[in-house]
Amino acid sequence: MADKKQEFVTHITPRDKDFSQWYTDVVTQADLMDYTPVRGCMALKPYGNRIWELIREGLDKRFKETGHENVSMPMLIPESLLLKEAEHVEGFAPEVAWVTQGGTEPLQERLAVRPTSETIFCTMFAKWVESWRDLPLKYNQWCSVMRWEKTTRPFLRTAEFWWQEGHTVHATAEEAEEETLTMLHVYREFAEQQLAMPVYAGRKSDKEKFAGAQATYSIEAMMQDGKALQAGTSHNFGTNFSVPFGIQYLSKEGKLEYCHETSWGASTRLIGAIIMTHGDERGLKLPPAVAPYQAVILPIAAHKGGVMEKCQEVYDALKAAGIRVRLDDRDNVSPGFKFNEWELKGVPVRVEIGPRDIENGVATLMRRDTFEKMTVPLSELPEKLPALLDDISRSMYEIALRFREEHTKIVSNMDELAAQVNGGYAKAMWCGDRACEDKIKADTGATSRNMPFDQTPVGDKCVCCGRKADKVMYFAKAY
RNA sequence: CGAGGUGUAGCGCAGCUUGGUAGCGCGUCUGGUUCGGGACCAGAAGGUCACAGGUUCAAAUCCUGCCACCUCGACCA
Numbered sequence: 001m002a003d004k005k006q007e008f009v010t011h012i013t014p015r016d017k018d019f020s021q022w023y024t025d026v027v028t029q030a031d032l033m034d035y036t037p038v039r040g041c042m043a044l045k046p047y048g049n050r051i052w053e054l055i056r057e058g059l060d061k062r063f064k065e066t067g068h069e070n071v072s073m074p075m076l077i078p079e080s081l082l083l084k085e086a087e088h089v090e091g092f093a094p095e096v097a098w099v100t101q102g103g104t105e106p107l108q109e110r111l112a113v114r115p116t117s118e119t120i121f122c123t124m125f126a127k128w129v130e131s132w133r134d135l136p137l138k139y140n141q142w143c144s145v146m147r148w149e150k151t152t153r154p155f156l157r158t159a160e161f162w163w164q165e166g167h168t169v170h171a172t173a174e175e176a177e178e179e180t181l182t183m184l185h186v187y188r189e190f191a192e193q194q195l196a197m198p199v200y201a202g203r204k205s206d207k208e209k210f211a212g213a214q215a216t217y218s219i220e221a222m223m224q225d226g227k228a229l230q231a232g233t234s235h236n237f238g239t240n241f242s243v244p245f246g247i248q249y250l251s252k253e254g255k256l257e258y259c260h261e262t263s264w265g266a267s268t269r270l271i272g273a274i275i276m277t278h279g280d281e282r283g284l285k286l287p288p289a290v291a292p293y294q295a296v297i298l299p300i301a302a303h304k305g306g307v308m309e310k311c312q313e314v315y316d317a318l319k320a321a322g323i324r325v326r327l328d329d330r331d332n333v334s335p336g337f338k339f340n341e342w343e344l345k346g347v348p349v350r351v352e353i354g355p356r357d358i359e360n361g362v363a364t365l366m367r368r369d370t371f372e373k374m375t376v377p378l379s380e381l382p383e384k385l386p387a388l389l390d391d392i393s394r395s396m397y398e399i400a401l402r403f404r405e406e407h408t409k410i411v412s413n414m415d416e417l418a419a420q421v422n423g424g425y426a427k428a429m430w431c432g433d434r435a436c437e438d439k440i441k442a443d444t445g446a447t448s449r450n451m452p453f454d455q456t457p458v459g460d461k462c463v464c465c466g467r468k469a470d471k472v473m474y475f476a477k478a479y
Numbered sequence: 480c481g482a483g484g485u486g487u488a489g490c491g492c493a494g495c496u497u498g499g500u501a502g503c504g505c506g507u508c509u510g511g512u513u514c515g516g517g518a519c520c521a522g523a524a525g526g527u528c529a530c531a532g533g534u535u536c537a538a539a540u541c542c543u544g545c546c547a548c549c550u551c552g553a554c555c556a
Binding site: 018039040091094150152156210233298299301303304331333335354355478 | 490491513514515516517530546547548549550552553554556
């Protein structure tokens, strides 16, 4: 067979050969982040930071639509506050970083660098809530938190990470539960619609719930190696925090009542989820809603008369149509190089404009998700591109959904479960016993992910102990 | 955090066993010719050998520590 010129050259490790190495290669080569001198802490570079900004904008809009306001809290928490809720301390103590000195003087009480802000929010809520008229308080903050993790990986688990944490205070248990579920569904919709990422939404087991929560709900995504990634959590605290922190209100009837609280969070981990849900052999594949550039215009034979002018014209038109567009006018790299680079960076649509196109009054488009090429009249671009972006988003979701369905199986015994969690989710009946969860973890490496809201039984015996079981649970190895 | 592996120019690597002037390919910069899938020619620059100690007349090379990445465990968003 004659030598064929390779259609593309990649410098990233093949995805199917070594998924972890592929992930690291994509993260660094797509220029999302860089390592820093601080152990486990990353620097977000402009391209990665822009993705985070777009995630933030998308979520923040939904938070505001559901009646939340943003606040900003201190990053340091006095130790005495952290100690107030026993389960909470126990859960977070091993991974807290401490400030013990101010200037040259040792501090009387050491200060925790926030690993999460329940305790400081609760302290302030105790000051801010007096009457039923003050409720509900529905607050959120965008910030970074620090957890002294033993093993770190860019975006998936870093010592410092950026996130949002919502904290709300309600008069009744019902309102708190409603808020918890509302925010879980905000995350689910955002993941599905903006990130083209299907998720399993459900309730965590007692073992896996947040330290101090009464109930924790999560959305769980499936990565292309079949592992689970928790992409967002929503907690109902009941009165677990309001009692130790003394958050009470005087009811209409004049009775002093404890408040019911929630908290919910999503982090820069979502970027890791995007990479591992959609990425392919050529690198990143960004959902249009969070792509820093939704389309990139590549001039072909840019030195020839009229090409750059036409590209600029198209750029202006697309920009005016509200599309995030970039004109790559670098003259020191070839078009082929640019093709590969923007594919690596995951730009959803490539718009090629060369002398041949201009002659025909068209642009040559290529969509990143399917590599399908098409020719579109220049005048129709501003109108057609948004529809194309929608289609790309939908198609990416469908492919991810199909992958997830193909890698989710109902299992009824431990052998089946062990085999299934090697590259996917196992859906199984579970008796509810902690001992079975522990045994599944020990024997297969999988953890319980969550119990879907649809609890239609898929059997009647516990996958582990064989006793009568009435809980439907997803199990998977998790990041 | 436990076991194993890797770290040398922006990237990929050789050199290390047996200490003795820092190498190669790609990339970068300048100029010119190119431009529809990682262009070509000519010239040039670029490295306290991850970092910190130690041994030695002399350390990329030997010793200790530490950081980061990869694999497998433990732990966690």
